[in-house]
Amino acid sequence: MTTATVTDSELNAFLDGELAPARCAEVERWLAGHPEAVARLEHARAQRDALHRLFDPVLDEPVPEALQQAAQAPVRRAGRQRVPWQQIAAGVLVTCVGAAGGWFARDRQAATPVAALSVPLPRQAAVAHAVFSPDVKRPVEIRAEQEEQLVTWLSRRLGTPLHPPRLGALGLELIGGRLLPGNSGPVAQFMYHDAAGQRLTLYISTENTGKRDTAFRFAQEGPVNVFYWIDGELGYALSAGMPKDELARVAAAVYAQLERR
Amino acid sequence: MDSAAILAELPRLRRYARALVGDRMAADDLVQDTLERAWSRLDRWRPGSDLRTWLFAIMHNLRIDQLRRQAVECVPIDEDAHLLPVRASQSDRIELDNLAAALARVPEEQRAVLLLISLEEMSYAEVAAALGIPLGTVMSRLCRGREHLRQILAGDPASPRLKVVR
Secondary structure, X not given: OOOOOOOHHHHXXXXXXOOOHHHHHHHHXXXXXXXXXXXXXXXXXXXXXXXXXXXXXXXXXXXXXXXXHHHOOHHHHHHHHOHHHHHHHXXXXXXXXXXXHHHHOOOOOOOOXXXXXXXXXXXXXXXXXXXXXXXXXXXXXXXXXXXXXXXHHHHHHHOOOOOOOOOHHHOOEEEEEEEEEOOOOEEEEEEEEOOOOOEEEEEEEOOOOOOOOOOOEEXXXXXXXXXXXXXXXXXXXXXXXXXXXXXXXXXXXXXXXXXXX | OXXXXXXXXXXXXXXXXXXXXXXXXXXXXXXXXXHHHHHHOXXXXXXXXOHHHHHHHHHHHHHHHHHHHOOOOOOOOOOOOOOOXXXXXXXXXXXXXXXXXXXXXXXXXXXXXXXXXXXXXXXXXXXHHHHOOOHHHHHHHHHHHHXXXXXXXXXXXXXXXXXXXX
């Protein structure tokens, strides 16, 4: 007696435990005479195992902070998300108001110090970091997948060849970058993240004509730590919400790479 | 529905999104959109129904919207184009290096069904509910999806648009 032909759908249902028990026995008998179907079945099972091996590690990854927050009911979220950068932004507002005050008062004063109008490099960088790094959907303008395009564009706009440092050895991967307004012209920001989703930004400004090179300097702007230095016309600032010594290590690596160029 | 229940689903939503979309950031964006839409449509949630299926259904609809918007990137591929006759694979152990790339070449509607069943271990009925398609469609997409993936892994034709002369 021959069992009625087993369809591919039935074979799948057999594998996935969706087949009625009575039919399972028939399928098993039928398989004995159909080695090519057994091979297909085995392959489907191998696919299942391989998919688990490839993607199960995602289950153990730390869930990014932004997603954890998005899982919370919206009411609780709104209050929490704003805190970090408003602290810094408030500081900048004071600087800007101060600057504007100077601007409006210029008629009465013989000379307004230009410095009053410009925001210091570490503060610019910290604000840019605080504004863009928590953005899950659009942290950068151009993603690292189009790195060549990103580098060409930013180099052209800043008028100097730029190269985002490779920080893979420190577990940091380039996400992408964007163009930003500085005190008097364009500046560039590159963003990186580590395996835990922690983000770090490198801010590069070309507005340092006439200034001397400096050694590493450290600044703390609210929750953001910043290492910055000036090298010729270029000012660099590395910002992240990570501990100072950890950030120092990254800064040293960035500096070393830029030196080699 | 509460935050803790949604938080508990996060790892699986992320795993599925990663497998479906490929890119880590794009996948997490999709998860974030899903969570936001879930909260905004809380009134449509029926207490007592399966939260996971509901969240996967939301994600699926968002993904369809996404694909419609980026129509340029998802040029429809002739479904049978890479069905080349191949010998049964010698080894049942699949190289993970090839798997992600091979998976990306399986048409998305088949990939979704394949992943929900093989990776997320949903029942056929749950998949039908999450994707809003009949049970028969789940089964036929699963068949084609598994077969596509097998062919791609085994034959790896140079181009997915290669035509088979019959």
